[in-house]
Amino acid sequence: MFSLIFWGFIIYLIVRSWGKPKKVYRWLQEELPRWEEKMLISREQGDTILKFYNLKRIDPAMKSDLTKTLSLIGAIFLGLGVLFLVGANWQKIPGLTKTVLLLTVTISTLYAGYLFTYIKEGYPQLGKSLFLLASLFWGATVALIGQIYHIPVSENWYIFLLWSFPILPVAIFFENLYTHLLASVLLIIWNFLYLSTNQAPNYFYPLIVFAVMLSTAKGSWPVRYINVMGLVSTSVYCPFYSYEWLALLIGAGLLVYYLRNPAERIFLYSANVALIFWTITFTTVRDVPNFLFLPVLVLLTGLSYKDNLSKNMLLCLLALVLWLNLTLHSFSKILDYKFEFSVSLIVLHSLLGIVFYIIGIMSKNRGRLFFELYKIFGYLLTFACVYLLSFPDVLKGAASLVNPLYLNGCLVLAGAIILLLFYEFRQGGFKNKLIQMELGTLLAAFAGHMLVLVNPSAVILNTLIGNTVLVIFALCNITLGVELKKTYVFNLGVAIFVLFILTRFIDVTWKLKEKSLFFIIGGILILVLGSYLEKQRRKFVERISRNE
Amino acid sequence: MNKKVVLLLISLLWITLAVGLVKSKEFLLKNGKSVLLETLPADPRDLLRGDYVILNYKINTLDLNLVRSEKSSYNPGEKVFVRLEPRGRYWGAVAVQTKQDFQKQGDPAVYIKGRVKYYSHFKENSKMTVDYGIGSYFVPEGEGKEIERNIGRTKSAVDVEVVVGDSGLAVIKDVVVNRRSIK
Structure with missing residues (x-):
């Protein structure tokens, strides 16, 4: 390493003194x-002057480029030499000396970043990179001090805090995107280390993100996205540690950000997710229903309608189903009923799906938004x-559990379905054949x-009913597809039918002692049925295309 | 704001923070009270991660039947102060409380600040694990193996000299292996 230093110095001297004529x-x-x-003089006049003093014409750009390159190589050699020297003797160097050395390098790099960004023209990218490098060196300085004084690994959150905060001014005042991204990531790491080490909610993190990180992100979408993801992942963490107010703070803050910037939809979607986790945390911590969530849900739904945001509307529907489940769970605990996977729970969701479907039809008939979403969501849920409910094992396991709350819920929904159907039928809402x-x-x-609900313990009968309904689903879609010449409906019907066959096949043959039979018969069935269905489907699709 | 001024302010901030952190630790090392703590054997396979050693002390686990306690139960994350008194060669825990006592002149005890990690109560026994922020010791690469071997070998092979300040904060001053300082 000494030779590197030596040669670096020699090269530097040579370049500086290369062919040095008199200064003038x-x-x-x-x-x-x-x-x-x-054009103060002509080229010929210039040649005459040079000839008079016996000087050669030089190309200044070439000369200075050559000088710059060689200076750079010399500086690199010198720098590498110093690095190797330090590296080889690192352990022997006292801790405080190491700290001073590293701090000097850090500040120098920061100054170099400033120099190449604001003083020297033509090196903006280099300047930006040097600012990032300085921020990384600052982190190394803090980590080194932590190492010297044996700050334990369990307090790494403290190290990340000392790293992330002081680099924020570099990100903000020098408008350095790289450092801004680095600070965002470091703050996320600090947050999770704090949460896991101190086992206490970290309210500072969302406040810092809202007050500083998002407000200074300006046009930078990577910074905004990283910070929003940091907030959302924190809210996901909340139910596990019962930090209900943290999740609420995050959700509320994101919602306020959306209201101030309606063009930034990411804030609304993430606010929705955070508030969903708030309601989960609230209910699980307190064991009471979270009725405070209802006005929030109404607001979120209203915003979806106002700004025509189908993705947010989907989140609202999911939130509603989740809230309903959590509320019923809380009431079950209060009333000392068993909350377990039961037939009435499944039927409740099925009826809920039908309600959503009817709402979809009503929306369509009145020209309202999201009718397709309601219909598809309801149809899929049902x-x-x-x-x-087509699985005999599910019916067997869920048959014995009776929860009066769910039964009553099913009856209420059944009543609502009948009333809605009656009302819409009178309005002439079911004229369309597809509907x-x-x-x-x-x-x-x-x-x-409803038949299954009446007698949940009749497993064989209920299995038959469940499978019949499944086959009806398949056949209706196939018939509808043929009637209306819609290939996607036909394909859906075929897919449901195949699912039915495969599921029942697995149900029956998996229990056989000889597992190889399962695979052999299954393989043959899939090949035969698959090729037959594919032929039929192609014929149908060709027929439709010809007719069109 | 003028960029040059910003540069100067940031540089000043970084230097102040670095110097402040070093100064605070140096002040603690200079003015705190030195105590020798006994380490406990730990699974050597887990000890060395990277280039630091995990240290587990006898005072990390407190049996509330054996030490005086202000409360009957504690929550994880709760801040506590543990009173240490000299017990032969080592310092041991004699009491735990949630507020630091005003230290009387001539009192040989020290109060070390910690955070409750776990608390368990089973039948008549209440135990808790406390973290004092002195659980890691950074070593030059390759030198940790000796410490690792010695912690696994006998109870008294590795002792740690810790300095405790008036506020209860502690910092490791030295690690003694077989009565020989590794510094």
Whole structure:
């Protein structure tokens, strides 16, 4: 390493003294091209002057580029030499000396960043990179001090705090995106280390993000996204540690940010998610229903309608279903009923799906927003419940559990379905054939599930009913697809039918002692059925295309 | 704001923070009271992570039947002050409380600040684990193996000299292996 230092120094000296003529002659050689450029003298006059003093014409750019390059190489050699020297003797260097060394390098790098950004022209990228490097060196300085004084690993949150805060001025005042991103990531790490080490909610993190990070992010979407994701992941963490007010603070803050910047939809979606986790935390901590969530949900739904945001509306629907489950769970605990996976719970969700579907039809008939979303959400929810209730094991396991709250809930929803259907029918809302068929399918599910609810312990009968409803779903979609010449509806029907066959096959053969039979028969079935169905589907699709 | 002024202010901030952190630790080392703590054997496979050693002390686990306690139960994350008194070669825990006592002149005890990590109560026994912020010791690469071997070997092979300040904050001053300082 000594030789590196030596040669670095030699190169530096050589370059500085390379072919050095008298100062005044050198000045003349450098100034002449500028006079010619400014047309103070002509090129011929310049040649005459140089010849008079017996000087050669030099290309200043080439000379200075060469000088710069060699200086740079010399500086790199010198720097590497110092690094190697320090590295080899690092352990022998006293701790405080190491700290001073590293701090000096840090401040120098910061100054270099300033120099290349604001003073020297033509090196903006270098300047930005040096600011980031200085921020990283600052982190190394803090970590080194932590190491010297044995700050334990359990207090790493403290190290990250000391790293992230002091680099914020670099990010903000020098408008350095890289440092801003680094600070955002460091703050997230600080937050989670604090939460896990101190086992206490960290209210400072969201306050810092709202007050400083997001407000200074300006047009930088990576900074905004990272900080928003940091907040959302913190809210996801809250239910596990019962930090209900932290989740509420995050949700409320994000909502306020959205109200101030309606173009930034990410704030609304993340506020929705954070508030969902708030309600989960609230209910699990206090064991009481969170009625405070209802006005919040109304506000979120209102914003979805106002700004026509279907993604947010979907989140609102999911939030509603979740809130309903949490509320019923709380009431079950209060009334000392068993809250477990039961037939009435599945039927309740199925009926809820039908209600959503009818709301979708009503919305469509009145030209309101999100009718497709309501219909699809309702249809899928009911289908999922239909599928679950086709399993004999599910019916067996869930049959014996009776929760009067769910039974009453099912009756209320059943009543609501009948009333809504009656009302919409009188308004002439079911004229469309597609809607009639879909509704018919759902009503078949409704009828089947009410029968299951009446006698939950009749497992064999209920299995038959459940599977019949599933087959009706499949056949209705296939028929509808053919009737209305809609390939996606037809494909959906085929997919449901295949799912039914495969599920029942697995149900029956998996219990066989000889597992190989399961795979052999399954393989043959899939090949045969698959090729038959694919042929039929292609024929149908071709027929539709020809007719069009 | 003028960029040069910003540069100067940031540089000043970084230097102040670094110097402040060093000064605070140096002040503690200079003015705090030195206590020798006994370490407990730990699974050597888990000891060395990277280039620091995890230290587990006898005073990390407090049996509330054996030490005087202000409360009957504690919550994880709660700040506590543990009174240490000399017990032969080492200092041991004699009492735990949530507020620091005003130290009387001539009182040989020290109060070390910690945070409750775990608390358990089973039948008549109440125990809690407290973290004092002195659980890691950074070593030059390769030198941790000796410490690792010695902690696993016998109870008294590795002792740690810790300095405790008036506020209860503690910092490791030295690690003694087989009665020989590794510094």
